[in-house]
Amino acid sequence: MRGIVKEREIEIERGIEMEKNENPRPWEAYHTAYTNAKAGMDGIDKEKVQRVVYDMSKGSKYFENEKRKEDLIKQRIENIRAQCAKLTAADVTHYQKLADRRILELEAARDLSRIWLHVDMDAFYAAVETLSNPSLKGKPVAVGSMSMISTANYEARRYGVRAAMPGFIACKLCPDLIFVPTDFKKYTYYSDLTRKVFEKYDPNFMAASLDEAYLDITHVCNERAITSAEISEELRTSIYEETGLTCSAGVAPNRLLAKVCSDINKPNGQFVLPNDRMAVMTFIASLPIRKIGGIGKVTEHILRDVFEINTCNEMLQKGGLLCAMFSHTTADFFLSVGLGLGRTDAPQFKFRKSMSSERTFSVTDDDALLCQKLAEIAEMLSAEMKKEGLCGRTLTLKLKTASFEVRTRAMTFQNHICSSQDILKYASKLLKAEYPVSLRLIGLRMSHLKEGKVGALSDPRQKTLSHFIMSGDALKNKGDCSSLSSEISYHIVNDTESDFSFDTRETYHSEFRDPLDSNYLPDLDDNSQTFGKSLGQMERILESFSDGTAEKVNAWNMAEFTHKKEQHEESQLLETESSSSGQLNRVNDEANMLNNDAIYSSNQLLFWVDDHKCSLCGIELPQSFVAERQEHFDFHLAERLQNEESGANSKKFKLNQRLITSDATTSQGKRKKHKPPPKDGGQIPIHAFFVKSNQNF
DNA sequence: GGGGAATTATAAC
């Protein structure tokens, strides 16, 4: 063992010697998330750390990918430079005026009336672990695994070990490093203790994570007529008494600055920035931009290399160029950073927007293994969604290839889904479209969320919205949801109820959302009220079949519909499996076709007899003609709409515009990739299609 | 051109 280590060291030395000839310090160019400054890392031999990180990474797939990303950033920098060079004198004057005006506007809106406190627990996970195992005290400790470290204590940081660093590199930096696996139950317990303290100072405090929170202490300062520094001191003492853990705090007129301040006297310290414009401007003037939350490695890189901006003050000096080169949102952010501005308002409750689950595994290209991983992740995600009573309309598949390249593939449905079967069904289509592929990670994310009802039927543990509220589970957020069978009909007919969700204690401790806020209007679009409803009904009826509750619903042509749906799904599966190239549009079309079939099922079914013949007009279209099939469907739908038409509210049939057009004429030739739908009665012989089909490959 | 969907990237903990 010793021999191997020695050999490796010699090898590294030799490598360094060789590289010295070309680039004497190659490691300096290798920037990772964990090579920037961090509290507790002063006085360490940064060059040595950087060199070890570089040597441990060099040549790996990860390293190659980082280089690729670095090159892309360099390219981006070049592009911005080129854009800058194109600016005429008139442009420069124009953007400078724009920046000046914007600076005045932002300055006019400066709010110095609030006092914000940011609390950050010191090396939280590691401190908790040391508390429960005092033998760790004084020793370098990392919480995490060989592949990734979540937190390192200050003893370990002296060696250059830190969060987001892979464990095997940390081992190299600090051979005596003690690894402790993460135990979120423990951290949550201590986090709750700290939050009880926070509540005393600000009942609406904003929890940023398990170990960080923002408190508006304006009121408590005024009420008790003591300084913010005293409040901060008192709060920190109180936290120590309650938990035995130390924390650091920052006090400032806004949240952005408070966060910066809490980092200044870490660990176990505090820093107060007075509510005074001059003080703020002086403070911000020489502050490195990387200290600002929201400016990360890449943004720093771009601002430094293109605009020579290193401090916040320089943001104002280069305001004109920033306005010229960046979007309104981004330029505004940069200018407000230059002025030391940040949010001062009471935190608004925010809905969860997405939920995801991902896992890393040993690289494999085995389809069966990948399918198995996908099924596990679908199961995990579905379980989490059901736990929170959510379902979603957009499913995103995330893949990380063997070479660390990240890909995402998404599809949006008309209905919200949450069952593991549904998630897996569509996720499989997305994944199979990528074959062959060698992967090291698979992830699934659901977005376009709303409180679930589909899931309520498929998951007997799930409660309805009203039960969730009435039981008080909303506040505990631990709803063990159980649906009553008598409620099935309620769910089926009522698809338009308002959405409400509640604080999860993981995010904000603020008031509930204002239901009148237009940003949070419930999902009342046409789709969910009309066609969406009938689709939802059909799906639910099907689900209730599988749950053995078929007798509770009165379906129309249920047996036939079920049969055809299965038949269609089977054919879809075959289609996808036999497809060798990734055709995302096709996959989407297939999913849409499924829904379209469901719409038609309420009257007369459109399906493909023997997989190629239209059940309505007999036209023959093979499976591979997805676009043609879609248009053919559009054609029949338009035909039917015209027949049913007149009095009927045309809005009633307004479907997702990407799926179906509302009349026969507009559906023709609008989609670039699609061919015109067949003329009525003008059947094309099946062999002609197959010839055409073959030409496509 | 507006708007939704899809994709990629950045950032934070």
Next chain:
DNA sequence: TTCCAGTTATAATTCCCC
């Protein structure tokens, strides 16, 4: 021996359809 995470949000860009 081990060999670069998981979760969430958001911005920017592109594509497609109306």
